[in-house]
C-alpha cells in the first residue's frame with residue numbers, strides 16, 4: 252500500500268505570487284499531491300493565475316484564480332475570506348510572493364527598501380495572520396513561507412532582500428511558537444538560485460559572470476528548477492509534518508554547505 256502521509260487529498264491551499272516561477276510550480280505540485288488550490292497573484296498577472304488554475308483543474312482538482320496584492324491588507328483579508336467561502340476551508344498557505352532589487356547598499360533608496368521589505372516580510376506576516384484566523388477555527392493549518400538561502404548567508408547588492416529573508420526565517424519561528432497550540436505549523440523553505448522569470452529579469456549580468464558565481468558557490472553547478480522545490484512544500488504541507496514547525500528547510504543545491 253502506498254504511504255499516505257504525504258497525500259493532500261481534501262486539503263485546500265492558497266498560494267501567493269503563483270502566476271509564474273516558484274509559486275506556479277508549488278501550486279501545481281500541491282495539486283498533484285491531491286490539494287485543491289486557490290492560485291493568487293497581482294491583477295496584472297491575471298493571465299498567469301488563470302493558466303495555473305486551469306492546469307490544476309485539468310488534473311481533476313479544483314483550481315481557482317484570485318487577484319491578491321500582498322501589499323494590500325484589505326485585499327488579503329478579503330481574498331482569504333473568499334477562498335474559505337469558495338472552498339469551505341483553508342488548510343495550507345504558501346507565502347511565496349516576493350520581489351528582489353539588486354543594488355549596492357549605498358544606492359538603495361527608501362522606496363527600494365520599503366518595496367522589498369513590505370512585499371517580502373510585511374506581506375508574509377499579514378497573509379499568515381489572515382490565514383491563521385481561519386485555521387484556528389478549524390484546529391489545524393500549515394503555513395509555508397518561501398524564504399531563501401540568503402536568509403542565512405549574505406551576498407553583496409542585496410541589503411533589503413537579505414534583511415527581508417532573514418526576517419522571514421525568524422518570523423517563521425515566532426509564529427510557530429505562538430500558533431502550535433492551535434494545531435498550526437509554520438515553516439519556511441530556503442531555495443537557492445532557481446531559474447524563474449523574476450530571477451532572469453533581475454539578473455542582467457553577463458552569462459560568464461553568472462557561471463563563475465555558480466561555480467564558486469553552488470556545488471550543484473547549475474541553477475535549480477522550480478520543480479525541485481515541490482517535494483519540500485508537499486512534505487511541509489502534509490500530515491507527515493505535524494511535528495515539524497519553526498523550521499527553515501534549505502533546498503539550495505548545497506550553496507550554504509560551502
Ligand SMILES: NC(=O)c1ccc[n+]([C@@H]2O[C@H](COP(=O)([O-])OP(=O)(O)OC[C@H]3O[C@@H](n4cnc5c(N)ncnc54)[C@H](O)[C@@H]3O)[C@@H](O)[C@H]2O)c1
Nearest residue numbers: 268272273320321347348349399442444445447448449450
Ligand atoms: N528564483 C530564485 O532564485 C529564488 C531563490 C530564493 C528565494 N526565492 C523566492 O521565491 C519566491 C518566488 O520567486 P520567483 O523567483 O518565482 O519570482 P518571480 O518574479 O518569477 O515570481 C514572483 C511572483 O510574485 C508576484 N508578486 C510580486 N509582488 C507581489 C505582490 N505585492 N502581491 C502578490 N504577488 C506579488 C509576481 O507578480 C510574480 O508572479 C520569492 O519570494 C523569492 O524571493 C527565489
